[in-house]
Amino acid sequence: MGQKITIEPVTRVEGHGKVTIRLDDDGKVVQSRFHIVEFRGFERFVQGRPYWEAPVLVQRLCGICPVSHHLAAAKAMDVVVGAGPGKLTATAEKMRRLMHYGQMLQSHALHFFHLSSPDFLLGMDADPAIRNIIGIAALDKDLAVQAVLLRKFGQEIIEATAGKKIHGTGAVPGGINKNLSPEERDRFLKGAAPLNIDQMIAWAQAAVALFKDYQKKNKDVVDGFAAFPSNHLSLVRKDGALDFYHGVLRAVDAEGRKVLDDVDYQDYLEHIGEETRTWSYMKFPYLRSLGRADGWYRVGPLARLNTCDYIPSPLAQKEFEIYKAYTDGKPNNMSLHSHWARLIELLHSAEVIKELLLDKDLQGTKLVKKGKRAPEGVGLIEAPRGTLFHHYRVSADDQITMANLIVSTTNNNEPMNRAVHWVAMNVLSEKPEITEGMLNRLEVAIRAYDPCLSCATHAVGRMPLDVSLVDANGQVLQRKVR
Amino acid sequence: MLVLGIGNPGRRDDGLGAALVERLKRRRLANVSCDANYQLNIEDALACAEHEVVVFVDAARGLRKPFSFSKVLPAAGLPALSHALQPGAVLAVAAGLYGKTPDARLLAVRGHSFAVGEGLTGRAEGNLALALAFLVDFLKGIRRCP
Numbered sequence: 001m002g003q004k005i006t007i008e009p010v011t012r013v014e015g016h017g018k019v020t021i022r023l024d025d026d027g028k029v030v031q032s033r034f035h036i037v038e039f040r041g042f043e044r045f046v047q048g049r050p051y052w053e054a055p056v057l058v059q060r061l062c063g064i065c066p067v068s069h070h071l072a073a074a075k076a077m078d079v080v081v082g083a084g085p086g087k088l089t090a091t092a093e094k095m096r097r098l099m100h101y102g103q104m105l106q107s108h109a110l111h112f113f114h115l116s117s118p119d120f121l122l123g124m125d126a127d128p129a130i131r132n133i134i135g136i137a138a139l140d141k142d143l144a145v146q147a148v149l150l151r152k153f154g155q156e157i158i159e160a161t162a163g164k165k166i167h168g169t170g171a172v173p174g175g176i177n178k179n180l181s182p183e184e185r186d187r188f189l190k191g192a193a194p195l196n197i198d199q200m201i202a203w204a205q206a207a208v209a210l211f212k213d214y215q216k217k218n219k220d221v222v223d224g225f226a227a228f229p230s231n232h233l234s235l236v237r238k239d240g241a242l243d244f245y246h247g248v249l250r251a252v253d254a255e256g257r258k259v260l261d262d263v264d265y266q267d268y269l270e271h272i273g274e275e276t277r278t279w280s281y282m283k284f285p286y287l288r289s290l291g292r293a294d295g296w297y298r299v300g301p302l303a304r305l306n307t308c309d310y311i312p313s314p315l316a317q318k319e320f321e322i323y324k325a326y327t328d329g330k331p332n333n334m335s336l337h338s339h340w341a342r343l344i345e346l347l348h349s350a351e352v353i354k355e356l357l358l359d360k361d362l363q364g365t366k367l368v369k370k371g372k373r374a375p376e377g378v379g380l381i382e383a384p385r386g387t388l389f390h391h392y393r394v395s396a397d398d399q400i401t402m403a404n405l406i407v408s409t410t411n412n413n414e415p416m417n418r419a420v421h422w423v424a425m426n427v428l429s430e431k432p433e434i435t436e437g438m439l440n441r442l443e444v445a446i447r448a449y450d451p452c453l454s455c456a457t458h459a460v461g462r463m464p465l466d467v468s469l470v471d472a473n474g475q476v477l478q479r480k481v482r
Numbered sequence: 483m484l485v486l487g488i489g490n491p492g493r494r495d496d497g498l499g500a501a502l503v504e505r506l507k508r509r510r511l512a513n514v515s516c517d518a519n520y521q522l523n524i525e526d527a528l529a530c531a532e533h534e535v536v537v538f539v540d541a542a543r544g545l546r547k548p549f550s551f552s553k554v555l556p557a558a559g560l561p562a563l564s565h566a567l568q569p570g571a572v573l574a575v576a577a578g579l580y581g582k583t584p585d586a587r588l589l590a591v592r593g594h595s596f597a598v599g600e601g602l603t604g605r606a607e608g609n610l611a612l613a614l615a616f617l618v619d620f621l622k623g624i625r626r627c628p
Contacts (some may be wrong), residue, residue: 045598060492060598066520114524133524137578144579152525165519166491166500 014135019442027431032424034417034446035280037382043403051394053076054403055171058390065101066168067158068383068408071096071245072390073172075379079266080394082371083174085246091364092175098356099170100160100381102408104244104349105200106154107384108301108342111450112207113147116339119444120214146203150346153188153200157353160184162468175368182363189357194455197354201315204347208319211340226419226445227334229254231287232303233411235265235382240309242320242348244382250307251287251297257332259287265380268389274406284413285406295416299386300449301341306331313355317349335419342450350418376402383408385450409451419445484533484584486526487506487518494578495593495606498541502591502610506617514621522567527575531582535624536556537617538569542590549613551620554586589617 008247022031039421046057055074059066074096077086088096121139130138137144155165162168163178170176188197231254235247238439249271251260260271274283286295297303305324311317323332323344334343356362375392386408393402409416423445427438485506491497507516517529522538531538538554556577559568567575569588577583591613592610594603602610 042598057492060490110523134574134578137575141579144575148524148528148575148579151523152528155525165517 014311019420019446020292021420021428023429025477027429029421029424029429032417032421033279034413034420043405046392046400046403050398051080051197051392052173052398054392054400055173056167056169058092065103065107065383065385067099067162067387068381069390070162071100071171072086072381072383072388073392074173075381075391076244076377076390077173078379079377080374080392083369083371084374084377087173087371089364089369089370090361090365091179092246092367094356094359094361095161095176095179096171098180098353099158100245101352101356102154102157102161102348104154104384105204105353106151108159108346108349109147109150110155110213111205111384112339112342112346113143113150115450116444116447117143119447120211120218120339122313122319124440124444125435128436128440132347132384134386145207146206148286149194150200150203152193153197156195157188160188164304166451172368174370177367179364179367180357180362185357185362197350197357201347201350201354203349204343205315207284208343208347209325211343212322215337215340222335225441226422226448227333228418228422229333230298230415230418231259231290232306232331233260233287233297233299234307234387235380236308237312238262241312242304242308242310243312244345244349246381250382252307252331254333256306256329259289265389266378268378268380268391272389272406274410280413282410282413283406285411286414295464297411298415298449299408299411300384301345302332302335302338302340303386304382305341305344311344311348313348316344319344319347332482335415335422335445338448338450365454385409386411409449412449412451416446416449416451419448483535483537483624484529485514485516485537485539485617485621486522486529487516488520488538489518490520490524491502492598492600494595494597494599495602496541496596497602498591498593498606498610499539501602502539502614502617503590503622504613505610509618510587511618511621515607522569524567524572524575526567526572527579528579529578530572530584530586531580533584536573536584536586537589537620538572538586538619539589539591539613540569541593541596543593545590545597547586548609549588549591551587551616554588556583587620598606 018035019031020035024030039318046054049057054077055070055276058069058073078088114133118135122131122135122454133144133147159165160180163169170178183344190196193199231251233251235243237243237247249260249263249265253259261272271288273288276283284296286292287297306321311320323340379390381388388408389406391404392400395401420442423442427441485503487499487503489496489499491500503516503518535543554569554573556574573583573586592609
C-alpha cells in the first residue's frame, strides 16, 4: 500500500505550507510537492484605489516584510508620477536606502539566529523543544542577546525612516516624507553600547566567522545538503555591484553564463513568465528565453552573490572573495550556503547603514519630486528573501486599474520544491521509519529560502505543526501535532 | 506596566490589538507604556524584561465571548512557529536571556473578520470597547496595589 506523508503547516516559515511526499508500496519516493496557500486577492483589492495609497496599502500583505512591499510600490509609483529611477532627490533615495538596509539587517539577523542557527548549532536531530533561540541562549547566551539587539537596531532604523512600526508612511510616490534628524543619526552612530552601528558591524563580522567555522567542520552536511544546479536572478547595480535597492536585472545559469544582463526592469514581462500548475495556488516564474522547463531560477542571498560581480563595502567584499573562492568563482548552488551568503549580506547592510548615517544628504530638505505622469510603473527591489516585483497601471483619474505582484517566495517556488525533493529522495526514501530528524530536514531545506507566506493575519491560537501519514486511499496512518 | 498590541490593521479585526493600544494611549495613564506591532518578535523580550507587568493584546478567533483575560507563563519550550512569536515564547526568551519573568496577561479580543480591508467590524468595535474598559480598570488596580 502506498503512503503519503503530510506536514502542515511547515514551521517557522510564514503562513501555511504543506509538504506532501508520496511513497510507493516499497517505500520509495514517487512524488514530492511543497504546497503554499498564496494570497492572491490583494491584486484585486487595490484596484480602484488612488495610486498614492499603494505604498501604505501593500503593507497589508505581510507583517514580516512590510518595508519591502512599501518600497517596491513606492518605486513603481515614482515612475507613474514621473520621478522614476535616477530622478529622486538625494535625500529621498538615501532615506529609502537606509530604511531598506535597516530591514535587511533585522530580517537576516532574525532568520539566521532565530530560525536557522538552531538547526546547525544544536543539530538537525535535536529535540524540537530546544531547537530554537532558547536553546541557543543555553548554549551561548551572548549570541542570543546579539540576535535580539541586531533585530532591535534594524527595527529602530525602520521606525526612524518609515515614521512608525505599523503601516509606515515614509516612502511616497516621488520621494519620502521625512528626513533623518541629527538626533536620530547620532543615536544610531554613537548610541550607548551596544546599540550603535559599530557594534552591529562587529557582531555581523562575528556571525560570518561563526558560520565559516561551522562549515569548515561540517562540510559534508553544509555543502551536500539539498545542493542542485539552477539559474539565479537578481538586481545588480549597473556596474555589477551588489545593490538591494535598485539596479538592472541579471540572471546567470548554473555555470555562471549570463542569461539576462543589463535589463531594465520596466520590461520584466518580456523576460519573465509565470506558469500555473493545477496542484499549487502559487505560480512558477521562469526566464522566457530558457522556457518553462529550464528557465526556473533561485532568488535571494545565494542568487544575489552569484549574479553580482562585487560588494561595494570593504568588509563584506573581503568575505565575498573568500566565499567566491570556495567555488572557484563559479555560481554556488548549495542550498545551505544561502546562510553564508545571508550573513555576508548582513555585514554589508551594517556597513552601508554606517555609510549612509555619515552622509549629510540624510538631513536634506528636498524630499519629493514630480515629473510627467505615466500610465504605468514597475518597481523592483531585492527584498531579504529575493527579488520582489510590483507592477501597476493607473488611470487618468488616478485610480489603480491593474496590479501584478511577483513576491520573492513565488520566485523561489520551484527551488523550494527541488529542495524538498532532494530531501525526499536522499533522506526519506526506503527508510523503515519516519523520524523527527527526517521531518526536520524537510523544513531545513525549505527554511534555507526563508519563505514568507503572507501570514499577516495570525490571531491567537493558530499555526500548530500538523504531521500526518496517509496511505494511498487517503486514510490517515499516523498524525503528529507539534 | 507595558501594554503590547499585536496585529495588522490592514486585515480588518486583526487590527484589534493595535486599535486598543491606540485608544489606551489617549487615556494617558501614568506608568503605562504602550506599543504595537504586526507580530511579536524576539526584541519584544527585551521590552518585557524591562517591565514588571505586561499585557499582550491580540485579536482572537473562535472566542465565545467579547474578550478573555488570562495569565501567560513562559512557554516551557519555544513552540515551533514562524518568524513571529506567541506571548509565552516572548516571555521564555525574556527569562532565558535576561532572567526576568514579568507578571504577564493576554487580553484576547474576539474578531469577526480577518479579510484584507480597513477598519474594525461593528461587532469587533463593541468587543474592543468592553475589553478597553476592563483593561483600564485592571491597570488602575495594579497601580493602586502597594
